[in-house]
Amino acid sequence: DTLSLHDALPILDLQKGLEIIGEGRLDWRIPIGGDDELADLARRGNEMAERLQASHTSLENLQREMAERRRVEEALRDEYNFKDLLLQTSPAFIVAIGKDGKTLLMNRAMRMFLGYAEEEAIGVDYLSAFVPEEDRAALEAVFSEILQQGHTMVHENRLQARDGRMHLIEWHGQPVFLPDGSVGFLVGVGIDVTERRQAEEALKRSEAFTREIL
Numbered sequence: 001d002t003l004s005l006h007d008a009l010p011i012l013d014l015q016k017g018l019e020i021i022g023e024g025r026l027d028w029r030i031p032i033g034g035d036d037e038l039a040d041l042a043r044r045g046n047e048m049a050e051r052l053q054a055s056h057t058s059l060e061n062l063q064r065e066m067a068e069r070r071r072v073e074e075a076l077r078d079e080y081n082f083k084d085l086l087l088q089t090s091p092a093f094i095v096a097i098g099k100d101g102k103t104l105l106m107n108r109a110m111r112m113f114l115g116y117a118e119e120e121a122i123g124v125d126y127l128s129a130f131v132p133e134e135d136r137a138a139l140e141a142v143f144s145e146i147l148q149q150g151h152t153m154v155h156e157n158r159l160q161a162r163d164g165r166m167h168l169i170e171w172h173g174q175p176v177f178l179p180d181g182s183v184g185f186l187v188g189v190g191i192d193v194t195e196r197r198q199a200e201e202a203l204k205r206s207e208a209f210t211r212e213i214l
Contacts, residue, residue, distance in 0.1 A: 018045055026049050026052050026053035026056055027049075027053060028049065029046050029049065087105075087107050088107055088108045089108070090107060090109060091109055092107075092109065092189050092190060092191055093107065093109055093110035093113070093159075093169060093188075093189070093190035093191075093192070094106070094107040094109075094110065094187070094188070094189050094190070095107070095110060095126070095187070095188050095190070096176075096185055096186070096187050096188075097126050097143065097185060097186050097187075097188070098184075098185045099147055099183070099184075099185060101125050101126055101127060101143070102123055102124060102125055102126065103121055103122055103123065103124055103125075103126050103129075104122070104185055105122070106118070106121045106122065110190070113159070113161060113167065113192075114130060114159065114161050114162060115161050115162035115163055116162060127139060127140060130159055130160060131157060131158070131159065131160065132158055132160045132166065135157045135158050138155075138157065139155070139157045142155045142171075142173065143173075143186065146173050146174065146175050146183075146186045147175060147183050147185075147186055148183075150175045150177070150183055151175075152172075152173065152174040152175075153171075153172075153173045153174075154170070154171065154172055154173075155170075155171050155173065156168060156169065156170050156171070156193065157169060157171065159190075167192050167194045168192070168193050168194045168197055169190040169191065169192055169193065170190065170191045170193045171188045171189070171190045172188065172189045172190075173186055173187070173188040173189075174186065174187060
């Protein structure tokens with residue numbers, strides 16, 4: 001027996017709908033008419049399309065999230081690289097010291113003056129490694145006030161290089177706070193004032209000599 005047009009339409013709709021869904025049009029829904037076997041097949045086809053669409057949406061969301069995460073990571077990496085560039089190219093001495101007194105970070109300018117490679121300068125006791133013994137007690141008191149009281153300090157002390165050279169450094173030290181509000185470590189930015197202090201002393205001696213002869 002041949003099918004009438006009326007009987008063939010549901011089959012054609014089902015066939016067309018499955019083809020459209022199979023091509024990736026997951027938002028397409030097959031018309032459902034009646035409650036026979038064809039209607040059940042159309043309903044199952046629509047349910048399959050809904051599940052696939054939900055999975056596809058979840059995948060798209062995951063891909064967007066991963067893309068955003070990569071973008072944030074790249075931005076953070078760029079920011080870190082820029083800050084590290086500023087740190088390492090600064091002519092000032094920059095050092096970070098932990099609560100245990102050990103060096104956490106030291107920039108290139110300071111390492112070059114001291115004569116140490118990075119692996120030699122990091123993780124060692126700062127006071128005993130780089131500060132002359134007669135200056136250690138005063139500097140230890142400064143460290144204690146910064147780390148325990150959270151104060152910002154300006155202090156002068158000498159640094160001793162590996163070859164024995166001594167330079168007077170003006171330090172600007174401040175604490176770095178952790179998320180819980182406690183002090184994690186201190187950072188010092190130092191300026192070599194050796195020549196300035198020598199010039200000041202020479203001027204004082206010159207003025208004193210002038211007063212004596214007049």
